[in-house]
Amino acid sequence: MTIRVLALCGGIGGAKLALGLSHILPPDDLAILVNTGDDFEHLGLTISPDVDTVTYTLAGLNNTELGWGLAGESWAFMDQLRKLGGEGWFNLGDRDLALHIERTQRLHAGESLSAITADVAARLGVAPRLLPMSDDPVRTVLDTDEGTLEFQHYFVGRQAQPAVSAIAYRGADTARPNPAALAALADPALEAVIICPSNPWLSIAPLLAMPALRHALEQTAAPVIAISPIVGGKAIKGPTAKLMGELGLPVTAHTVARFYAGLASAYVLDEADSDLADDIKALGLAVDVQPTVMTDLASKTALAGQVLDFAERLRHTRA
Amino acid sequence: MTIRVLALCGGIGGAKLALGLSHILPPDDLAILVNTGDDFEHLGLTISPDVDTVTYTLAGLNNTELGWGLAGESWAFMDQLRKLGGEGWFNLGDRDLALHIERTQRLHAGESLSAITADVAARLGVAPRLLPMSDDPVRTVLDTDEGTLEFQHYFVGRQAQPAVSAIAYRGADTARPNPAALAALADPALEAVIICPSNPWLSIAPLLAMPALRHALEQTAAPVIAISPIVGGKAIKGPTAKLMGELGLPVTAHTVARFYAGLASAYVLDEADSDLADDIKALGLAVDVQPTVMTDLASKTALAGQVLDFAERLRHTRA
Numbered sequence: 031m032t033i034r035v036l037a038l039c040g041g042i043g044g045a046k047l048a049l050g051l052s053h054i055l056p057p058d059d060l061a062i063l064v065n066t067g068d069d070f071e072h073l074g075l076t077i078s079p080d081v082d083t084v085t086y087t088l089a090g091l092n093n094t095e096l097g098w099g100l101a102g103e104s105w106a107f108m109d110q111l112r113k114l115g116g117e118g119w120f121n122l123g124d125r126d127l128a129l130h131i132e133r134t135q136r137l138h139a140g141e142s143l144s145a146i147t148a149d150v151a152a153r154l155g156v157a158p159r160l161l162p163m164s165d166d167p168v169r170t171v172l173d174t175d176e177g178t179l180e181f182q183h184y185f186v187g188r189q190a191q192p193a194v195s196a197i198a199y200r201g202a203d204t205a206r207p208n209p210a211a212l213a214a215l216a217d218p219a220l221e222a223v224i225i226c227p228s229n230p231w232l233s234i235a236p237l238l239a240m241p242a243l244r245h246a247l248e249q250t251a252a253p254v255i256a257i258s259p260i261v262g263g264k265a266i267k268g269p270t271a272k273l274m275g276e277l278g279l280p281v282t283a284h285t286v287a288r289f290y291a292g293l294a295s296a297y298v299l300d301e302a303d304s305d306l307a308d309d310i311k312a313l314g315l316a317v318d319v320q321p322t323v324m325t326d327l328a329s330k331t332a333l334a335g336q337v338l339d340f341a342e343r344l345r346h347t348r349a
Numbered sequence: 350m351t352i353r354v355l356a357l358c359g360g361i362g363g364a365k366l367a368l369g370l371s372h373i374l375p376p377d378d379l380a381i382l383v384n385t386g387d388d389f390e391h392l393g394l395t396i397s398p399d400v401d402t403v404t405y406t407l408a409g410l411n412n413t414e415l416g417w418g419l420a421g422e423s424w425a426f427m428d429q430l431r432k433l434g435g436e437g438w439f440n441l442g443d444r445d446l447a448l449h450i451e452r453t454q455r456l457h458a459g460e461s462l463s464a465i466t467a468d469v470a471a472r473l474g475v476a477p478r479l480l481p482m483s484d485d486p487v488r489t490v491l492d493t494d495e496g497t498l499e500f501q502h503y504f505v506g507r508q509a510q511p512a513v514s515a516i517a518y519r520g521a522d523t524a525r526p527n528p529a530a531l532a533a534l535a536d537p538a539l540e541a542v543i544i545c546p547s548n549p550w551l552s553i554a555p556l557l558a559m560p561a562l563r564h565a566l567e568q569t570a571a572p573v574i575a576i577s578p579i580v581g582g583k584a585i586k587g588p589t590a591k592l593m594g595e596l597g598l599p600v601t602a603h604t605v606a607r608f609y610a611g612l613a614s615a616y617v618l619d620e621a622d623s624d625l626a627d628d629i630k631a632l633g634l635a636v637d638v639q640p641t642v643m644t645d646l647a648s649k650t651a652l653a654g655q656v657l658d659f660a661e662r663l664r665h666t667r668a
Binding site: 073074075100103104106107108109110111113114115116123124125126127128129131132134135138149150153154 | 392393394419422423425426427428429430432433434435442443444445446447448450451453454457468469472473
């Protein structure tokens with residue numbers, strides 16, 4: 031089982047492209063390296079929101095209305111928890127809860143997050159490999175105008191309302207990256223690294239904050255292609271644009287390209303931003319312009335196909 | 350808030366009489382001391398089945414079809430847990446799960462089981478005081494023909510099928526009994542101690558295995574009245590009769606009276622067993638014969654009323 035394509039992603043936005051890739055590539059060829067900086071402890075449970083979103087999305091079980099959790103979910107647990115005076119700010123569906131309880135119990139019993147993730151994925155019928163970025167805890171923490179907030183307290187608890195002045199990835203400097211990802215990046219058989227259109231600062235940066243993973247990405251022989259999460263000066267979803275503004279960054283696909291320059295060798299830009307292509311090429315990135323907005327399975331597989339084609343062209347150019 | 354009636358009970362059978370008592374007595378007068386020997390750790394959660402059964406029963410939320418858990422319960426969590434390969438032998442309803450998660454989290458945060466139980470009871474509208482027998486762990490463990498089994502593994506996991514040769518109450522010798530119960534037993538204002546018709550060996554013995562509680566029961570000035578869980582040579586519910594047979598004990602109300610002799614001062618016998626009254630009086634117990642089978646709220650309150658009347662007669666006899 032040689033990994034030929036390694037996708038890096040966070041939750042919702044990234045999972046869309048990961049799903050597209052999973053519909054095109056043979057399962058053994060694809061591995062998805064998922065952000066765990068959003069993970070947190072809540073109600074005594076260890077919750078891995080991005081890993082779960084990717085798992086549920088690839089299993090075809092995701093709740094497309096909510097954008098997170100399981101389709102057809104029920105909420106009896108939350109209703110009763112609130113009656114008991116429990117913490118009600120983070121919704122956990124009845125069915126979803128099984129994963130959190132099972133994972134927490136197995137973590138306490140000494141199993142690794144990656145082993146549990148692989149087992150859960152297999153049981154839910156997910157064929158590509160899902161790789162948590164690390165089995166060691168990394169926690170994204172934000173300095174805001176309401177003080178220092180852990181990611182979920184900022185994102186869910188406060189609905190991303192506080193203004194962010196700085197972001198830290200606690201534990202990233204010592205966390206050991208997933209060894210399967212490091213091995214894939216060092217393997218000449220790797221054909222592409224795809225940085226999905228997730229939030230660069232919240233979903234991808236935690237991975238890059240691990241020195242060994244960043245180094246392996248810089249050294250890999252495969253083309254590293256980032257897909258812009260910014261289209262026409264706006265984020266498709268989530269707090270990316272608001273966050274960029276707060277960090278004093280222009281909300282453009284060019285800013286994201288600059289973020290990935292030196293790491294990525296190529297960049298996929300939306301048609302709406304084709305005027306930025308030359309400026310991005312000037313950063314040393316090969317550029318492909320495509321429709322990048324994924325609204326349905328067809329557009330997800332179409333973009334995945336375009337990115338894989340781009341990777342092939344890049345490999346031939348180098349050869 | 351002076352406790353005037355202290356009821357000792359386990360789960361289902363005992364909770365019926367506790368409910369009857371709660372419908373007659375002013376809430377401040379009644380405290381219910383509940384077995385925690387059935388408590389166990391499961392899926393990383395601390396579960397207190399008897400405390401929960403009494404809580405839900407007195408809140409009017411109990412599932413009368415199942416005999417445990419909450420009415421109108423749903424099972425999405427269990428369904429998903431089984432899909433994930435989790436332990437499926439102990440059913441936990443979606444709504445019920447809130448209590449286990451909330452309690453476990455609060456225990457880990459340092460709150461006592463008795464404080465959590467009191468808070469949950471108040472939130473669910475239970476007025477009488479619910480007292481777990483101890484905040485220290487006591488675990489009922491059975492020697493069986495299938496080896497040593499913790500209570501729930503025997504009772505639920507193996508449906509009480511293994512033959513029991515001995516029972517131990519691990520931790521009971523050092524566990525500190527609930528101080529409110531000890532105080533009530535030492536208080537001259539206490540008017541009755543009622544040992545509900547729970548399984549003597551599985552539900553009441555764990556309480557009596559705590560030396561300080563047994564001593565306080567032996568020393569209390571109030572009449573101690575036990576209600577027979579055996580009617581016409583059969584147990585109303587559960588494995589009591591089967592267990593008595595395995596322990597080499599005749600399955601009669603007299604055997605249970607002998608178990609309580611020296612501790613109880615009086616005994617309530619079902620009409621079906623009135624022929625045993627003289628033999629039981631010979632054990633040194635005052636005897637009252639009543640219909641003891643509780644099938645509905647009317648029969649629960651009727652029995653509760655009869656037991657309280659009996660207590661009053663006993664007090665007058667002594668005075």
